Amino acid sequence: MSQFKKHVFICTQGPYCGFDGDTETIFERMKRQVGAYGLNEEIRVNRAGCLNQCGHGPILVVYPEAVWYSNVQAEDVDEIVATHLIGDRIVERLIFDAPPGNNKRVDHYPAAVHAFKDATEKLQKEREALRQATLRTLQQNAES
Ligand code: FES
Structure with missing residues (x-):
């Protein structure tokens, strides 16, 4: 059994996602939203290093479902929290449907x-x- 009901990893420390969006604001806003629901003990939100999906950022992943979201912006956070973390429904418009493994696309930077x-x-x-x-x-x- 998982220690947390949901565990979110946001690429804040990888070298590229921070140029695709404001990853620190995404992290801080998600932590604050989860706290506002009183769910800090059940839902863990962590900063992460590069998740090997560079070029599709900002990237985050939600476990235990292993659902990946790409091009996430700060204004998307409330919807991810309410719909997925609280409501257990995937935010389809942000889903990142990539094959397993390294999906870096960094030539455009x-x-x-x-x-x-x-x-x-x-x-x-x-x-x-x-x-x-x-x-x-x-x-x-x-x-x-
Ligand atoms: S820099 Fe974010 S996935 Fe690599």
Whole structure:
């Protein structure tokens, strides 16, 4: 049995969806709407990294149904919450019916967006290197 009645993942941290719409506002609005229904314990809304559906964004997915929505805008959030998360009916006009797997389509983005993606990946590598260095330091301190 799932821990939550519904679990929503919104691509807020992927490199492309944030250029297709205001993903942070989508996230904040959905959290607020779910809270307004008093359902924070039953419906979990999470930020997510890239969901491998770039170019169709903003993308979000609702589990346990594994229903994907594309081109979601902030003004669509109230309908998704009321219809799907509360009413258990899919919002057909936003459904993303893609085959399983990676469905990235990113050629249409301007060079600046690709540069943003490259910079983001570089930062993630630096963060991971820092985490590894910190782990080594902790292990060394524990052994001494
Ligand atoms: S950037 Fe959102 S799915 Fe890849």
